[in-house]
Amino acid sequence: MDPVNKHGDRPPEDLTARARIRDAALAQFAERGYAAATLRGVADAAGVSIGLVQHHFGTKDGLRRACDTYATDTLASLDGLGVAGGEITDSDFLARMFRHSPLILRYIARAMVDGSPTAATFFDSGAATAEVFLTRTWPERFPPGSDRARDAAAVMAAMHQATIVLHEHLSRRMGADVLAAENSARIGLAMFDVYTSMADFAASDTGAAIRDGARTYQRGTSAAQQNGPGDDRDH
Incomplete structure (x- = not known):
């Protein structure tokens, strides 16, 4: 069997039995x-024994619920990773995040x-x-409560979270396991490069023309929907 800390989490001796079981379940469910x-x-x-697993979590569904709670509490939002509070600029905070997140991300x-x-x-978070x-x-640019803000936020979340879903393809193309602790910053750095370059492109004449x-x-499709298929005012 694969060890619990195959993907760079804490050594087994640093974990309680309950946490060790939970981390093993995270890895098993992920793989x-x-x-x-x-x-x-x-x-x-x-x-551990299967009896100890059942003692702590009951059924497999109970074990999954515990994993769900742990994962969502840990990576519920970007704010939870220190963006709003400013901790994300602290190198020690980033080191801890990259060291402990791979198992949850998988x-x-x-x-x-x-x-x-x-x-x-x-996703909603x-x-x-x-x-x-x-x-x-x-x-x-993004008035609170506006469709524009909602749409942009949804697309932003999809763009970022797609890197997690497609991590195997990213790893193949980038030549390293991008969710391993020593490589997990590479997605973020690449994303900064993309955003910086796309900002320049969006400000260019070509970008403006596409927008x-x-x-x-x-506007044309919205007008057509408002007119409806039975509207013959242009005929």
């Missing part, structure tokens, strides 16, 4: 999916592929945090 994972497999990976990635309720909670960030930072064309198209 096998909920349907294929078993309590026996989790117990073997954690180095679990979330599998949950999002499987379409579990946890995935919806994680990320979108809500993105909306707060956009409206506070650029209130004139204007998209807005013209959107």
Whole structure:
């Protein structure tokens, strides 16, 4: 069986039995999916008896609920990672985040592929945090409560969280496991490069023309929907 800390989490001796079982379950659910994972497999990976797993968590569903709670509490939003409070600029904070997040990120990635309720909670939390960030930072561009702010925040959350779901493809293309603790900053650094370059492109004449064309198209489709298929005023 694969060890609990295969993906760079804490050494087993640093964990309580309950936490060791939970981390083993996070890894098993991430690698096998909920349907294929078993309590026996989790117990073997954690180095405990199946009876101890049942003592702490009851059933496999109870174990998944515990994993869901732990994952969502840890990575519920960007604010939870220290963005709003400013801790994210602290190198020690970043080091701790990168060291402890890979196992949870793998679990979330599998949950999002499987379409579990946890995935919806994680996405909605990320979108809500993105909306707060956009409206506070650029209130004139993204008025609070506006469709523009909502849409931009949802797309922002999808763009960021897609890197988690597609981590295997990113790892293949980038030549390293991007969710391993020593490599997990590479996605963020690449994202900064992309955002910086795209900001320049968006400000260019070509970018402005594409944006204007998209807005013209959107206005046209909105007008057509308002007129309805039975409207013959132009005939």
